[in-house]
Amino acid sequence: MKAAFLAIGDEIVGGLTTDTNSGFIAGELKALGVEAVCGFSVRDEEDEIIRAFGQALRQAELVISTGGLGPTADDLTTACVAKLAGREMVLHEPSLQFMIERFRGRGMEMPPNNRKQALFPEGAKVIPNPNGTAPGFICPITVDGQTRHVACFPGVPRETRHMVAATLVPWVAARQPGRRFLSRTFSTVGLAESRIDELLEGAIGPDEARVAFRASFPRMYVRLTVDGTPDDDLEGRMDGLEARVRERLGDAVYAAGDEGLEETVGRMLRERGLTLALAESCTGGRIGDRITDVPGSSAYFLLGTATYSNTAKTSVLGVSEQTLAAHGAVSTQTAEEMAAGARRLAGADVGLSTTGVAGPGGGTPDKPVGTVCIGLAWEGGTWARRFDLGDRGRDWIKATTAQMALDSLRRWLLSALV
Numbered sequence: 001m002k003a004a005f006l007a008i009g010d011e012i013v014g015g016l017t018t019d020t021n022s023g024f025i026a027g028e029l030k031a032l033g034v035e036a037v038c039g040f041s042v043r044d045e046e047d048e049i050i051r052a053f054g055q056a057l058r059q060a061e062l063v064i065s066t067g068g069l070g071p072t073a074d075d076l077t078t079a080c081v082a083k084l085a086g087r088e089m090v091l092h093e094p095s096l097q098f099m100i101e102r103f104r105g106r107g108m109e110m111p112p113n114n115r116k117q118a119l120f121p122e123g124a125k126v127i128p129n130p131n132g133t134a135p136g137f138i139c140p141i142t143v144d145g146q147t148r149h150v151a152c153f154p155g156v157p158r159e160t161r162h163m164v165a166a167t168l169v170p171w172v173a174a175r176q177p178g179r180r181f182l183s184r185t186f187s188t189v190g191l192a193e194s195r196i197d198e199l200l201e202g203a204i205g206p207d208e209a210r211v212a213f214r215a216s217f218p219r220m221y222v223r224l225t226v227d228g229t230p231d232d233d234l235e236g237r238m239d240g241l242e243a244r245v246r247e248r249l250g251d252a253v254y255a256a257g258d259e260g261l262e263e264t265v266g267r268m269l270r271e272r273g274l275t276l277a278l279a280e281s282c283t284g285g286r287i288g289d290r291i292t293d294v295p296g297s298s299a300y301f302l303l304g305t306a307t308y309s310n311t312a313k314t315s316v317l318g319v320s321e322q323t324l325a326a327h328g329a330v331s332t333q334t335a336e337e338m339a340a341g342a343r344r345l346a347g348a349d350v351g352l353s354t355t356g357v358a359g360p361g362g363g364t365p366d367k368p369v370g371t372v373c374i375g376l377a378w379e380g381g382t383w384a385r386r387f388d389l390g391d392r393g394r395d396w397i398k399a400t401t402a403q404m405a406l407d408s409l410r411r412w413l414l415s416a417l418v
Contacts, residue, residue, distance in 0.1 A: 331355075
């Protein structure tokens with residue numbers, strides 16, 4: 001099967017928003033043997049949308065669009081597909097009721113224009129959207145006597161990714177009778193894509209599995225896909241391949257599955273009955289935000305502080321003025337005392353800290369922008385390490401430091417910290 005991709009929206013064409021949906025969906029479908037052949041971006045103009053769909057349908061059996069499913073006048077995707085397919089628009093009552101209840105749950109009455117999002121081309125398969133008000137749909141279209149399909153999703157990546165996994169992937173797999181597919185994703189940390197490729201070279205033959213890489217900063221994923229007949233032992237084959245991946249990549253693999261480090265660390269803390277406190281400086285609360293994104297994190301997360309100034313470091317965490325004077329705020333010594341202070345303040349089993357120069361100013365010859373220190377403290381011990389990340393932008397430095405701090409905690413929990 002060949003697939004084409006269409007990103008719809010003035011903001012996409014104008015460079016205000018980056019299309020991340022098409023690449024993600026192409027990666028998901030590649031695991032099912034679907035070949036991506038082309039991609040387009042188009043403005044919110046009816047003629048241009050219809051023309052782009054027509055061009056894509058001449059090149060692929062499946063066209064996947066994102067965007068243009070909202071309630072406003074410039075959201076034209078559904079109407080354009082209906083016009084192209086020669087189908088009437090019909091109301092999908094379950095979608096309408098879901099939207100009404102969604103607004104009601106927020107104490108609001110649904111605006112009348114949202115009703116538009118429950119209208120679909122007649123005969124289309126509706127794709128529920130549990131995370132938003134814009135359902136998607138799959139619609140058959142006849143081109144030169146052959147039936148092709150258009151699958152439409154909202155532009156919000158979080159919504160689209162769930163819908164693709166829940167509906168589009170099974171739909172595509174079911175259209176390949178006699179074949180069964182199994183994929184397994186490995187979440188990694190600390191290795192660039194090129195390095196992972198080097199380490200896995202020769203480990204898995206092209207006749208054994210398809211190997212794909214996907215970067216979603218600050219995460220890096222490796223995905224294996226095997227296929228065979230319904231009677232084949234795909235799980236057994238995959239288990240053998242996983243063993244080879246883990247042998248080559250070692251503890252850089254932190255989870256089998258699409259999982260954030262905050263989930264992995266949280267599970268490890270819960271299993272060991274340990275509690276955590278944070279003292280963040282350069283990351284400004286990013287680690288705490290990620291930790292508390294995990295449901296049930298209150299079982300192990302006790303305290304998070306953003307002690308940005310030296311005064312806060314001394315008055316809240318008990319970092320000594322002598323340490324700050326002798327070594328500075330960005331130092332392994334300060335990081336250790338910050339972690340110990342957070343642990344002591346919360347009565348936690350382990351304290352984790354970050355301090356650094358995120359830029360663009362504040363760097364010195366000895367501590368240039370990108371210098372960060374991460375610290376840990378536990379009963380009977382402390383650990384800290386300096387990292388020189390380079391001046392790659394404030395947001396990148398903060399996000400990378402948060403990822404490295406969580407990985408340091410993971411490695412401590414594995415007794416693999418060096």
